[in-house]
Amino acid sequence: MTSPENAVSPPILIPFVEPLRTGGELEALREAVGRRRLSGDNLAARGAEAYLRGALGVAHALLTPSGTAALELAALLAELQPGDEVVMPSFTFSSTANAVVLRGATPVFVDVRADTLNIDADLIRPALTERTRAIMVVHYAGVPCDMDPIMALAKTHGLIVIEDAAQALHARYRGRPAGALGDMAAFSFHETKNIHCGEGGVFVCDQQTWGERAEIIREKGTNRAAFFRGEIDKYTWVDVGSSFLPSELNAAFLGAQLERSLEITRLRLDLWDEYQASLGGLQEAGVALTPQIPQDCAHNAHIYHLRLPSAERRTAVLQAMRREGVQGVSHYVPLHSAPAGRRYGRWVGEMTNTDRAGEGLLRLPLGSEMKTEAVAQVIDVVRRAVA
């Protein structure tokens, strides 16, 4: 008899994520090694930053070792202090809130919208106090938040808006790129993202003073970047800082992916559309919700998800998929109910949509290198498991 302990799981035939390879990475790495300048802020890094400035239409783009580091850089630039509050969705990754908590400030969580799972602009206003300094938005699944009302509210109350655009490279809102909609933004190039370098990120902003200060904070609080440009004759410690520079190797790998990133986004969108066309019926049948993309948004196919009516249903579907070698995953344990969220943050209002998504959301495998047969197999398994 097979006990649960010695039961052998079937092999994973279709993994949830396979980090992208474009084929150009090894050559880019070879060239970087040949140049023998492997610390941060070298040729490949500058190339990647120039690409990102152009693609996003922003004045400053500084590569960082992770999206998390880019968020921490943003929190430093926003000069968050102990006692300050930052309104953000509860339905996000820990890094969004950690950046605030590390400055001694308090994340104030609000619910997300039922359709996009992005922060509900109408719920921000009731969460504001005289201590609120900033709003952090998260473009979940690469679907941009409804930014115009959020920016209008921020302007009225003198608040900084930080976009957690970790998942949103090449997404657009009313024709404008995600990451260029608020005051500052952070993107992730973690291997689970559409475009990656294993671990990596970028901080972006338009404002000159923040751009200049970011360069210093990223270089351990020194004006070394200005020294290398020949603007000063020696460099020194001028500000607080950390080591927020990625190695040239990561930048070279990233550069090889960025140059094909629009094409990769299109490939992902085709697969996402295939899921939506084939699984849309589940929503009509009332057994699962499928993603909804507002008219104002052009998403980047970062995630295809289904929302099941309960945690039990999700576990059952995940297990049924897994038995046939298809790996799915859940997404997020809401921060307001996580141990650290309760310790460091507080929340305002009902969390109905956040809690429902945390219990029922299931992400399907998606990657630009996926074969159409694999997508068809996932669709077949999911249809049978959900019905």
Ligand SMILES: Cc1ncc(COP(=O)(O)O)c(C=O)c1O
């Ligand atoms: C919404 C969100 N914010 C922040 C991060 C952190 O990015 P990184 O893993 O590059 O530190 C992620 C990564 O998964 C994310 O999805």
